[in-house]
Amino acid sequence: MIKLLNHHDPAVAQLIGNLQQRSYQLEADILGVTSLPPFNDGDVELKNSEEHFIGYVSEEKVYGFASYEELGEGYLITRLGVDPDHLRKGIGTSMLKYFEERAMYPLEIMTGKDNIPAVRLYEKHGFEAVAYAETEEGIWLVKLRKEK
Numbered sequence: 001m002i003k004l005l006n007h008h009d010p011a012v013a014q015l016i017g018n019l020q021q022r023s024y025q026l027e028a029d030i031l032g033v034t035s036l037p038p039f040n041d042g043d044v045e046l047k048n049s050e051e052h053f054i055g056y057v058s059e060e061k062v063y064g065f066a067s068y069e070e071l072g073e074g075y076l077i078t079r080l081g082v083d084p085d086h087l088r089k090g091i092g093t094s095m096l097k098y099f100e101e102r103a104m105y106p107l108e109i110m111t112g113k114d115n116i117p118a119v120r121l122y123e124k125h126g127f128e129a130v131a132y133a134e135t136e137e138g139i140w141l142v143k144l145r146k147e148k
Contacts, residue, residue: 002098005053005065013047016055016065020046023064023081031112033139051078054098056091064091068099075099077109080118087117096125105148113140122146 007013020041028036041049049067056064064082068075077099082091099107111118113132119142127144134140 001057002054002094003057005055005062007046007049007051007053007067010043010047013043015062016053017041017043017046019062019065019083020079020081022084026084027112027115027118030115030117031139032114033137035137036139037135054095056082056094063089064095066095066099071108073104074106074108075103077107080109092121093125096121100125100146105146107146108143110141110143113142119144 005012005016007016024036028034051067051069053065053067055062055066063086064080066080067078069078070076080092080095107127109122109127111122113119119129122144125146127146129142130145131143132140133143
């Protein structure tokens with residue numbers, strides 16, 4: 001079940017931070033890098049973030065998380081991560097459906113261009129690549145957008 005997460009609560013921020021480190025480590029491994037920008041976000045940064053957070057919760061345990069910011073029109077999904085021990089169980093899909101059912105469009109998200117599992121998930125949900133950018137660290141990102 002998808003629930004809103006109160007990331008201003010220090011315990012929840014820590015939970016999100018731990019899950020973020022584990023899920024983004026998997027992306028770093030796929031991209032062949034040792035670090036990604038989300039690794040720099042500690043509990044304090046998450047607690048003070050102005051983003052909105054949701055979680056995939058089952059039996060009082062959080063198995064996935066996403067955060068978003070409201071754009072002038074639509075939402076920018078700023079983070080999406082799934083516990084690496086629970087991949088391919090529909091958790092990422094459930095969180096994307098949450099946005100699809102509630103969001104104003106367009107929906108936008110960015111990921112590593114070579115993170116094929118993530119890119120395929122987003123494309124499966126109707127997102128299309130609209131831009132590419134290279135980070136200071138040399139990581140190529142793809143921006144994907146979904147129109148209604």
